[in-house]
Amino acid sequence: MKEFDNLATALQVGVRRANPDRLPLLKEWTCGSPEKACLIDLGVLDLMRRAGMTPRDDLAPVDGAPPETRRYALASVEPLLEALDLEAVQAILEWAEEAAGKELLAAPAVLVRFLELPPKTRTALLPVFGERAHWLADLMGIRLRPPEPAEPATWEDLGWRERAERIQAAEKSPENLPLFEAAATEKRKEVRDEAFRTLAQIPGSSVATTILELAMGRLTVVRKLLSKELKVSPPTPEELPPQMPRTAAFGTLGPNALALYDLVRHTPPSFWEQETGLQPGDLIALAEKSDYAEALISGWLRAIPHNFVEPRWSDALLLARVDVNRPQFRETLCQHASEAAFEEAVLGRRFHPDAVFAYAMARGKRLSPAVSELLVDFIKQRHSISKAWPAYHLDLSAIRFVSEPWPDESESTRQHLFRVIELRLRLHRSL
Amino acid sequence: MSQWTTERVLALAPDASSLSSARELSSEAKWPSSGTQNHALWGEAKGSGAKPYQTAVDLREPAFKCSCPSRKFPCKHALGLMIRYAKGEIMAAAPPGWVTEWLEKRDEKSTKQETKSDAPKTEIDVEAAAKRSNKRWENILAGLEECEAFLADAAGQGLLASQSARSWDHMAARMIDAQSPGIARRLRQIGLTIGVGPDWGRTVADQMGNLSLLMEASRRVESLNEDARADLRAALGIPQKKDDVELAPVADVWDVLGQVIEQEDRITACRSWLLGRGTGRWAMHLAFSVAGRPFDIRLLPGTAFVAELAFFPSAWPLRAHLDDAISEPFSPRIGATWDASLDRLSHAMAAQPWIEQFPVHLTGARFGTDGQAWWVVDQNGQSGKLRGPLPWPVLALSGNAPAEVIGEWDGSSLRLMAAWGPWGFVSL
Numbered sequence: 121m122k123e124f125d126n127l128a129t130a131l132q133v134g135v136r137r138a139n140p141d142r143l144p145l146l147k148e149w150t151c152g153s154p155e156k157a158c159l160i161d162l163g164v165l166d167l168m169r170r171a172g173m174t175p176r177d178d179l180a181p182v183d184g185a186p187p188e189t190r191r192y193a194l195a196s197v198e199p200l201l202e203a204l205d206l207e208a209v210q211a212i213l214e215w216a217e218e219a220a221g222k223e224l225l226a227a228p229a230v231l232v233r234f235l236e237l238p239p240k241t242r243t244a245l246l247p248v249f250g251e252r253a254h255w256l257a258d259l260m261g262i263r264l265r266p267p268e269p270a271e272p273a274t275w276e277d278l279g280w281r282e283r284a285e286r287i288q289a290a291e292k293s294p295e296n297l298p299l300f301e302a303a304a305t306e307k308r309k310e311v312r313d314e315a316f317r318t319l320a321q322i323p324g325s326s327v328a329t330t331i332l333e334l335a336m337g338r339l340t341v342v343r344k345l346l347s348k349e350l351k352v353s354p355p356t357p358e359e360l361p362p363q364m365p366r367t368a369a370f371g372t373l374g375p376n377a378l379a380l381y382d383l384v385r386h387t388p389p390s391f392w393e394q395e396t397g398l399q400p401g402d403l404i405a406l407a408e409k410s411d412y413a414e415a416l417i418s419g420w421l422r423a424i425p426h427n428f429v430e431p432r433w434s435d436a437l438l439l440a441r442v443d444v445n446r447p448q449f450r451e452t453l454c455q456h457a458s459e460a461a462f463e464e465a466v467l468g469r470r471f472h473p474d475a476v477f478a479y480a481m482a483r484g485k486r487l488s489p490a491v492s493e494l495l496v497d498f499i500k501q502r503h504s505i506s507k508a509w510p511a512y513h514l515d516l517s518a519i520r521f522v523s524e525p526w527p528d529e530s531e532s533t534r535q536h537l538f539r540v541i542e543l544r545l546r547l548h549r550s551l
Numbered sequence: 552m553s554q555w556t557t558e559r560v561l562a563l564a565p566d567a568s569s570l571s572s573a574r575e576l577s578s579e580a581k582w583p584s585s586g587t588q589n590h591a592l593w594g595e596a597k598g599s600g601a602k603p604y605q606t607a608v609d610l611r612e613p614a615f616k617c618s619c620p621s622r623k624f625p626c627k628h629a630l631g632l633m634i635r636y637a638k639g640e641i642m643a644a645a646p647p648g649w650v651t652e653w654l655e656k657r658d659e660k661s662t663k664q665e666t667k668s669d670a671p672k673t674e675i676d677v678e679a680a681a682k683r684s685n686k687r688w689e690n691i692l693a694g695l696e697e698c699e700a701f702l703a704d705a706a707g708q709g710l711l712a713s714q715s716a717r718s719w720d721h722m723a724a725r726m727i728d729a730q731s732p733g734i735a736r737r738l739r740q741i742g743l744t745i746g747v748g749p750d751w752g753r754t755v756a757d758q759m760g761n762l763s764l765l766m767e768a769s770r771r772v773e774s775l776n777e778d779a780r781a782d783l784r785a786a787l788g789i790p791q792k793k794d795d796v797e798l799a800p801v802a803d804v805w806d807v808l809g810q811v812i813e814q815e816d817r818i819t820a821c822r823s824w825l826l827g828r829g830t831g832r833w834a835m836h837l838a839f840s841v842a843g844r845p846f847d848i849r850l851l852p853g854t855a856f857v858a859e860l861a862f863f864p865s866a867w868p869l870r871a872h873l874d875d876a877i878s879e880p881f882s883p884r885i886g887a888t889w890d891a892s893l894d895r896l897s898h899a900m901a902a903q904p905w906i907e908q909f910p911v912h913l914t915g916a917r918f919g920t921d922g923q924a925w926w927v928v929d930q931n932g933q934s935g936k937l938r939g940p941l942p943w944p945v946l947a948l949s950g951n952a953p954a955e956v957i958g959e960w961d962g963s964s965l966r967l968m969a970a971w972g973p974w975g976f977v978s979l
């Protein structure tokens with residue numbers, strides 16, 4: 121309505137300043153001031169507009185959601201909504217893994233709440249997102265998949281950090297050898313060290329060959345009448361390849377022991393098995409009795425998993441009589457050790473309770489019923505332990521240990537554990 | 552008693568954190584003792600202190616009592632206890648002394664109030680009420696004179712050059728003093744709109760024009776009939792009392808189609824839209840709450856009840872009062888098209904020009920977008936713009952298949968309240 125627009129403009133700039141010729145309705149008003157006349161006219165026009173409103177007829181609805189090829193997990197809606205209210209994201213992710221395994225999808229009733237979760241969580245939920253979820257995410261302007269990576273920049277354009285990262289990310293295969301070998305001569309030490317570590321892991325590379333040649337004959341088994349002994353011949357620092365990353369100081373190790381430590385951490389642990397003909401457990405036991413116990417054990421701990429992923433060695437170190445309460449064990453053993461070895465070590469009560477928690481958390485997977493029971497027992501006795509995370513890693517059978525009241529000082533922890541495990545249990549049963 | 556479901560209980564939560572805490576507290580382990588009898592529900596919740604918190608609920612309203620220090624209402628303990636009750640986890644038992652004492656006090660208070668309201672009004676009461684009403688009207692007219700000068704000044708100088716939002720607030724406060732909260736609310740709204748958004752000039756022009764008409768009508772109140780006067784009084788914000796309702800209530804099965812809860816300063820207003828299944832008549836139940844007190848649980852969207860609704864006088868009666876109700880399964884009439892809905896609005900506005908929100912119920916509705924806003928498209932392909940909550944939950948459930956949609960139309964756009972279809976009911 122032109123009259124309305126003219127009056128609205130007059131109102132903005134000031135009715136006293138407006139051109140009366142452009143306000144015909146105003147001129148017709150016979151009572152009151154021009155300001156009042158303008159306002160009353162606007163009121164009348166507003167009434168006319170609202171009462172005479174007509175709908176728009178040139179807009180089509182958006183296309184409907186495509187049909188699903190998998191079934192919805194409808195029975196999971198209620199416990200999932202509860203988990204969302206409690207912000208129990210880990211329980212939801214656990215459910216999603218199980219649901220995806222059963223070829224089930226998140227039901228429409230939870231989709232909006234799921235899509236509003238942080239991007240990282242949404243990505244983890246992708247396996248339970250069907251056609252409806254992707255369709256809805258598009259409408260909501262939410263990107264479910266990370267954007268396609270841009271064309272990689274050339275080596276020359278990269279800074280030293282990016283170069284080190286690129287080496288780390290590159291596949292450790294003979295095809296990439298030229299890249300790694302070029303990087304091994306870089307100016308920046310961080311890039312050179314990364315390249316060396318990588319080359320050491322590629323069988324047949326010049327670095328791997330040099331290391332194995334240097335390692336040969338360093339450990340020999342001396343057989344006695346009733347026992348065996350490990351004879352260790354450490355290299356001197358000068359013998360190490362010049363490009364090998366060196367450790368400046370480590371515990372009480374002297375220069376030769378330090379050189380041995382550096383050599384061991386860059387050598388595939390399986391090489392020592394071939395050298396000595398011993399299984400990892402026997403070799404570790406002999407190494408512990410040798411003069412170079414610290415250099416060897418720490419070297420192996422460092423080699424796994426930083427340089428070489430060898431689950432048999434993880435298990436052997438975990439079950440050996442070395443000091444398992446060292447923080448290095450968290451990365452070294454707990455990510456790669458088998459469930460059986462982990463359980464045996466924990467049930468043997470060789471860990472400090474705090475270490476058990478840290479290691480169990482590092483594993484990031486559901487604990488066995490026996491380990492769960494032990495952990496619940498720890499929690500009950502040490503009620504000060506952070507209560508937040510174990511509830512999501514304990515086996516569901518642990519519900520029976522947290523169903524009855526505990527002593528007052530640990531009762532609130534028990535209630536929290538019960539609440540979360542019971543919710544996980546309901547999510548599990550809903551599938 | 553069976554009307555309590557977990558969903559209904561959660562609808563009472565004053566905020567999201569209460570909801571989450573209530574879920575935590577809904578496990579049996581948190582309640583060393585609990586019980587229920589008739590309309591009473593109680594329990595003792597373990598807290599951080601040595602003594603457990605004593606929580607009681609009168610399920611009739613519901614009303615709550617808890618010895619915890621929380622200022623939220625209802626507190627997480629009451630909600631947690633009610634969730635357990637809704638799940639059928641609380642056994643019948645004889646109430647302890649502190650519960651019976653509280654219930655007795657409540658009954659006593661309620662009896663006193665009933666006696667007071669049933670007492671016939673004396674001539675002195677009627678005379679005093681008329682005197683108060685006249686005094687109020689004088690105050691309003693005096694306030695309107697100041698307000699008119701203020702608006703004329705703003706219009707004369709131009710909104711770009713004139714008063715700040717603060718001066719509109721100041722004028723609004725003056726209108727509260729003049730016992731005209733309806734005008735005060737409109738003034739505050741204008742102050743908040745000036746300079747905000749690309750189309751603020753048109754919006755403010757609408758708002759100021761509407762306000763000026765309202766003031767002009769107030770001055771000519773003597774020339775209006777009774778119903779038009781009642782509408783004018785309501786628009787000015789003069790409270791409508793339970794006694795003002797029309798004598799002939801309308802009996803029907805009322806489906807609760809939608810609800811809008813809005814915060815106005817420290818008061819929360821709740822508009823519930825009901826549609827009579829037999830009469831096809833619309834009703835709006837308006838309730839206010841302070842300090843997070845819950846609203847009437849019978850008015851939960853997606854439910855229905857049999858009741859006699861008493862409408863307040865109006866040239867187009869919408870607002871109604873609800874007393875007793877018996878719950879019924881939700882099964883509303885089908886809706887209309889945009890054309891029919893806006894046609895109905897035209898008639899309504901011709902009779903009652905101060906209508907601010909009007910219910911629109913569409914059948915076979917789907918959603919569309921023009922890239923900037925979302926629209927609801929009816930079965931004839933006609934559409935109206937949406938404001939407020941976006942339709943994501945509806946789209947998630949319906950996949951944009953035709954649905955029944957209910958919203959509040961303000962003259963330019965629709966505030967989506969609820970939608971339903973074969974996939975269920977969703978309230979926004």
